Structures are given as C-alpha cells and as structure tokens.
Amino acid sequence: MSFSLPPDANGILPDRMIAAMADAGLILPEYPFVESQIQPASLDLRLGAMAYRVRASFLPGPDATVAERIDELKLHEVDLSDGAVLETNCVYIVPLLESLALPPEIIAAANPKSSTGRLDVFTRVIADGTRRFDMIGAGYHGPLYAEISPKTFPVLLREGSRLSQVRFRTGEAVLDAHELEALHERERLVDVDDADLVNGVALSVDLSGDYANGFVGYRAKRHTGVVDIDRRGGYAVGEFWEPIAARPDGSLILDPGEFYILASKEAVQVPPDYAAEMVPFDPLVGEFRVHYAGFFDPGFGYAGAGGQGSRAVLEVRSREVPFILEHGQIVGRLVYEKMLSRPDAMYGQRIGSNYQAQGLKLSKHFRL
Numbered sequence: 515m516s517f518s519l520p521p522d523a524n525g526i527l528p529d530r531m532i533a534a535m536a537d538a539g540l541i542l543p544e545y546p547f548v549e550s551q552i553q554p555a556s557l558d559l560r561l562g563a564m565a566y567r568v569r570a571s572f573l574p575g576p577d578a579t580v581a582e583r584i585d586e587l588k589l590h591e592v593d594l595s596d597g598a599v600l601e602t603n604c605v606y607i608v609p610l611l612e613s614l615a616l617p618p619e620i621i622a623a624a625n626p627k628s629s630t631g632r633l634d635v636f637t638r639v640i641a642d643g644t645r646r647f648d649m650i651g652a653g654y655h656g657p658l659y660a661e662i663s664p665k666t667f668p669v670l671l672r673e674g675s676r677l678s679q680v681r682f683r684t685g686e687a688v689l690d691a692h693e694l695e696a697l698h699e700r701e702r703l704v705d706v707d708d709a710d711l712v713n714g715v716a717l718s719v720d721l722s723g724d725y726a727n728g729f730v731g732y733r734a735k736r737h738t739g740v741v742d743i744d745r746r747g748g749y750a751v752g753e754f755w756e757p758i759a760a761r762p763d764g765s766l767i768l769d770p771g772e773f774y775i776l777a778s779k780e781a782v783q784v785p786p787d788y789a790a791e792m793v794p795f796d797p798l799v800g801e802f803r804v805h806y807a808g809f810f811d812p813g814f815g816y817a818g819a820g821g822q823g824s825r826a827v828l829e830v831r832s833r834e835v836p837f838i839l840e841h842g843q844i845v846g847r848l849v850y851e852k853m854l855s856r857p858d859a860m861y862g863q864r865i866g867s868n869y870q871a872q873g874l875k876l877s878k879h880f881r882l
C-alpha cells in the first residue's frame with residue numbers, strides 16, 4: 515500500500531496514519547504491533563532481545579552507525595528474552611523492534627513514556643548518523659536504539675517492554691502566538707484566569723497540598739527493590755517513596771541527587787485536534803530539571819474524554835546545589851501542536867489510559 519500526504523500538510527500524524535505508515539513499509543516492526551501500541555498521536559517503541567551495557571553514553575555523529583559504536587564501547591551483553599534487571603547508573607543500549615524508512619517530508623521525535631519518566635529511568639532514542647538524541651531526521655532509513663540508564667530504582671524489563679514513544683510530524687505543527695491565544699480563549703487550556711502564554715502555556719508547581727490531602731509530592735527512596743516495568747499496581751508506595759507534607763510557607767528544598775514527583779498547580783487540557791509537549795521553562799535556569807517525559811496526548815484532561823481537572827506530573831531533580839522551589843513557581847511550558855487530523859481514539863477513551871483525571875500520581879506500578 516502506498517502512503518502520501520497532501521503537499522501543504524502541517525501537523526502531527528494521528529493513530530490511523532501511523533497504522534497506514536506501517537502498512538506502507540515506512541515503519542518496519544520486526545513482528546506485528548501489539549494491542550494499544552499505536553496511541554492517539556504516537557507509537558510506542560518496543561525493546562529488542564538484547565541489551566548492551568556500554569562504558570558511556572554517546573551520539574554516533576554523521577559518520578558512524580550505532581552498531582559500530584556499540585562494538586567499540588560494550589562491556590557485556592544482557593539477554594532480555596526472558597527478562598533481566600538493568601542496574602542503576604549503568605548505561606545500556608538496546609536495539610528496538612521498530613525501524614524506520616521515513617519519506618523526506620516526515621520527521622520523528624521520541625520521548626520517554628510518562629511511566630518511564632515517573633520511574634526515573636533515563637531513556638533516549640538514538641539513530642544512525644545522528645548528532646541529537648530523540649530526533650530522527652526526515653527521510654531516515656535505518657534502525658532505532660534506546661539508551662537506558664535507570665537513575666533511582668533497578669528495573670526488570672524484557673523483550674517487548676515499551677519505554678519510549680515516537681511522534682511523526684510533517685511541516686510546521688507548533689501553534690504560533692495568535693493561534694495559541696485563540697485556542698486558549700476557545701478551550702481554556704489551563705484553569706487559571708491570568709494564563710501566561712508566552713512560548714507555550716506556562717505550568718507552575720503546586721506546593722500547597724490542597725489537592726492531595728496536605729501532601730505535595732513524593733521523594734524516591736534509595737536502595738529499594740527492583741521494579742518490573744510491565745507490572746501494574748504491584749508495589750506498595752511506602753517501599754519506594756516518601757510522601758512530602760506541605761510546609762506552611764509553600765516551599766520545598768530540593769536535595770541535589772534526589773528524585774521528586776510533584777504536580778502542576780494548573781489543571782491542563784489538550785483538545786482532540788491538538789497534541790502538546792512539556793518543555794523546560796527556561797534552559798538557562800540550570801539549577802533544577804523538570805520532566806523527562808513530555809508528550810501529552812490529544813484528549814488528555816479533556817472533559818469530553820473524562821479528564822477534567824487533570825494535572826501534569828512533574829519529575830524534578832536538583833542539580834548541583836540544594837534549591838528552593840516555591841508554590842506557584844513556573845517550572846515548564848506546554849507547547850501545543852496541531853494534529854494533521856483528529857485521532858480515532860483520544861486519551862482516556864481507549865483501554866489502558868492510566869493518567870486521565872489525575873492529581874498527584876505516581877507511575878502505574880505503585881498502589882497506595
């Protein structure tokens with residue numbers, strides 16, 4: 515089957531066009547996709563059967579393939595076919611089951627899945643000849659690899675586990691300032707009266723505890739047991755996380771090296787014809803880092819898809835020094851992009867959406 519886009523197409527490809535790309539041989543899975551692998555505006559990528567523990571993270575650069583670099587840098591191999599544990603602070607490269615044969619008008623961008631980010635499993639996608647993580651250039655033909663480095667918990671995973679997702683984009687998809695303003699006017703993207711819409715919708719941190727029984731977040735424990743990436747609701751929160759109570763002055767001191775799960779003060783929504791990505795508020799604010807997982811699906815937080823009141827989850831780390839976060843401090847921006855057309859399924863309407871209408875929410879692996 516052939517695949518074509520109208521010449522002036524701009525936007526993110528929805529679920530059925532991702533399926534059509536696969537039918538046309540532009541996405542090449544080693545074996546057929548599994549249920550729910552195609553999401554409203556992205557495709558989950560699956561791990562292959564082998565992980566290579568490498569000396570250090572790398573980018574192949576224009577003259578090398580990832581396989582060549584693995585050969586130079588590998589320390590040992592880990593067979594994932596029956597599952598294996600990846601240890602904290604080691605770097606692994608895993609060939610993915612999906613490879614690409616993109617046409618010249620389509621680029622791909624990867625991101626960790628939300629559940630991966632919430633577990634602090636640092637994950638990026640690399641392609642042959644690339645100078646950037648998580649970006650796959652227009653027209654790329656070749657394999658994809660995941661770089662994985664669990665930062666807090668050792669994780670058990672296996673062939674087929676899904677840690678990353680990829681979006682396909684053609685043309686210019688990001689809304690300009692006027693389009694964003696008009697969309698906010700129509701749909702109220704965040705539930706505040708004085709929304710800051712400069713370069714995306716500003717998101718701030720909630721340290722009041724008003725929405726979570728006086729708690730503002732969780733700090734990850736150290737030296738915990740292993741988390742199985744594919745096990746839902748299997749672990750008691752208290753074994754892995756310490757809840758953080760709100761302070762009267764609404765501040766929180768981030769300890770360097772510790773990992774926190776916090777929530778946005780604003781409820782957010784992504785209308786069905788749009789997708790969003792959370793980006794750091796300001797790359798020059800280097801003191802702390804928010805979010806590894808930044809894709810927001812069409813329909814997330816949307817009342818028509820049962821999501822009213824959904825908050826964004828913030829994965830936060832301080833870098834070199836202890837850093838004080840204040841209630842309402844801006845920590846990220848949601849950049850909205852157009853869908854090329856409305857997806858068949860929205861977030862929350864398909865089986866297995868875990869984070870619709872969420873407040874402060876750990877990953878799906880934990881039960882209270």
Ligand SMILES: Nc1ccn([C@H]2C[C@H](O)[C@@H](COP(=O)(O)OP(=O)(O)OP(=O)(O)O)O2)c(=O)n1
Pocket residue numbers: 553626627628629630631679792805807808809810811814825826827828829861866867868869870
């Ligand atoms: N920092 C982030 C990133 C994402 N999300 C929300 C918006 C997404 O639409 C939703 C689900 O994201 P993913 O598809 O990345 O997550 P999973 O695949 O892990 O979860 P699900 O099984 O619910 O799809 O989580 C969030 O609240 N905070």
